[in-house]
Amino acid sequence: MAEFLRLPRMSDTMEEGVIASIAIKVGDTLNPGDLIGEVETDKAAMDWESDQEGVVLHIIAGEGDAIPVNGRVAILGEEGESFEEILNSAESEAPAEQPTTTEVAKPTTEVSAPAPSAEEVSPVPQIQTTSSNDDDRVKASPLARKMAEDFKVNLSNLQGSGEDGRIVKRDVEAYAANPALTVNKVFTATLEAREERVSMMRKTIAKRLSESKFTAPHFYLKISVDMRNAMEARKEIKAAFDMKFSFNDLVIKACAMALRKHPNINASWLGDIIRYHADINIGMAVAVDEGLVVPVIKHADQLGLSEISQAARGFAEKARQRQLTSEEMQGNTFSISNLGMMGIDEFTAIVNPPDACILAVGAIRPELALEDGDLVEKQMMKLTLSCDHRVVDGAVGAAFLATLKGHLENPVSMLL
Secondary structure: OOEEEEOOOOOOOOOEEEEEEEOOOOOOEEOOOOEEEEEEOOOOEEEEEOOOOEEEEEEOOOOOOEEEOOOEEEEEEOOOOOOHHHHHHHHHOOHHHOOEOOOOOOOOOOOOOOOOOOOOOOOOOOOOOOOHHHHHHOOEOHHHHHHHHHHOOOHHHOOOOOHHHOEOHHHHHHHHHOHHHOOOOOOOOOOOOOOOOOOHHHHHHHHHHHHHHHHOOEEEEEEEEEOHHHHHHHHHHHHHHOOOOOHHHHHHHHHHHHHHHOOOOOEEEOOOOEEEOOOOOEEEOEEEOOEEEOOEEOOHHHOOHHHHHHHHHHHHHHHHOOOOOOHHHOOOOEEEEEOHHHOOOOOOOOOOOOOOEEEEEEEEEEEEEEEOOEEEEEEEEEEEEEEEOOOOOHHHHHHHHHHHHHHHHOHHHHOO
16 A cells, blocks of 8 residues: 655654755665665754665655655555555645745735725835935035036035035045045945855754753853963873874863763753763764764763874764764763864853853963963963853852863873
């Protein structure tokens, strides 16, 4: 019997998916495990493998269509079987199940409204290059007005150089000699705007961060960290053990250790309860062309610096190749966003649900400061902790940052 091939839920937060490519055509025999196509979900582009079998009788959705979860994509059945009956009966289903394309639908019918009466018609304002009324409102001397009339100059195009911006004789003479010198020129745009379809990833980013920003009461704590010892330790470890790691790896390791000491930061707001997580899973924000993805380093407090570095590099590469799985982007209990490598000194990040906090990391900059009476050059990095005030109070966040600062300024404490 003919049945619909429906789009499954491919991630825990997925509500709809966009058909990036489709690998089936009418007449194909589909078996469980066969590739149907690629679906762009809220988190990544994923292969869709069939869990149904049958001959493809009719295809409903195509490439670029946005399909809600459980939405109809095709009709399967036996070879030669009629599918019109099941297709017609589905017309009464909710329109939310129908695929939507990226183009704006054109109306099939036009509704004519009654013509407005003469009293209801408002005149459309016309754009004019000259206007005596405009000239009357401009501040100008009587001589300047007479000269403007003689030279056929619109006074509204001039910038006055007299008292209180009043237009005087010299302004009209200068403009008449070279009209290109006018300050108040009207420019006509010649470039065309560009429009792009909003990707599923961008839709999800907009939805989740809007919910976070306007639902969770944010507050921000900032602290500066002297990274001189960390920079020196990085050189020594690289020379002694031929081990490479970034400062972001060091921040992840330091955060993991600080979270173990301050479990109230490693929490989530769940409405009636606050969940304090036993595991420490740190999400690291990675920028990709379509937006931002957050792969998660699981059990970060139990990993050594080299293991964190290896995981971070692997996730960053998979993110750029759009190969991250939904499992690799779930389970975060704390997040880090680092824009220091892009030259950003400091910024504030929006809390990444379900986390209660996110750490924004800025660039390391040299700064002169007094130390024991001497002027020394320090290497300072600014950190900003964004907190959901429903879960975390200021004193708790400040204590966490103090511990984090201690680990980063004394990196040996992370190796013990």
